[in-house]
Amino acid sequence: MENAFNLVIRFAKPEDITELVELHCRSFTPEQHVPVVIGKHYIKAIFKWILQNPLTYAFVAEENHRLIGYICVCDHAYSSRMFLACLPDFIKSVIRNPKLIGSKLLWKRFLRREGYKDEKAKMIASHPGLTYIMFGAVDGNARGKGVYIELYNAVKKYSVTRGARALRGDVYKHNSVMRRVKEKDHWIEIPELETSETVAYFYFLDQSMIDELNLDYPVN
């Protein structure tokens, strides 16, 4: 896939991991993505898992052969799977840097357990065909050109071939830029799945799912 400003969207490959780790660590503060606190070794383990696991995949954006963006996707909910798969690397990182044990941010995230608000929220979140956008970023000097929406477009097209009927992406409430991107790309806020810190957005690939979820607000 190539567009007017020489942008190529393709699947991420294991050879991209070093660049992906660097781009990820440049793009996220620890508050925006807690694994960054644990360090590059751990972030590398996450990308390795994403590229090896049959349920996960990633696309990258390249401009003039330079990697300028990426998006990681899971066919299902991913937090616990990812944490368990990368646990050995988490332990190694803590052994290398015992100060991590004192990280307030890490503890806050570990102890955060926000269950579903009610049965309807649980039904929506566990509906079959929901594919999860894990995280992604665009390099600082390539922002504002619509690169992330091009990455979304690749996910929309490909995820359908893996059985997706809707995409879900959770965004920190204070991430106004990401929220703006979702709004521009016509994602729908799902208030039932909102938490104290995050807003859940869906992008419906199969419109019949809207009726199945029995949403009592406009979805268009």
Ligand SMILES: CC(C)(COP(=O)(O)OP(=O)(O)OC[C@H]1O[C@@H](n2cnc3c(N)ncnc32)[C@H](O)[C@@H]1OP(=O)(O)O)[C@@H](O)C(=O)NCCC(=O)NCCS
């Ligand atoms: C969120 C992010 C992926 C958006 O990527 P993008 O390809 O730049 O998105 P867009 O081009 O659609 O621009 C979105 C908004 O960014 C802002 N923007 C525009 N130019 C910008 C620039 N040069 N630098 C920073 N932000 C800019 C504008 O508000 C724009 O909205 P507008 O089109 O209505 O003006 C990117 O900003 C990023 O990587 N942020 C850090 C990581 C992150 O928050 N990831 C999302 C959570 S998983």
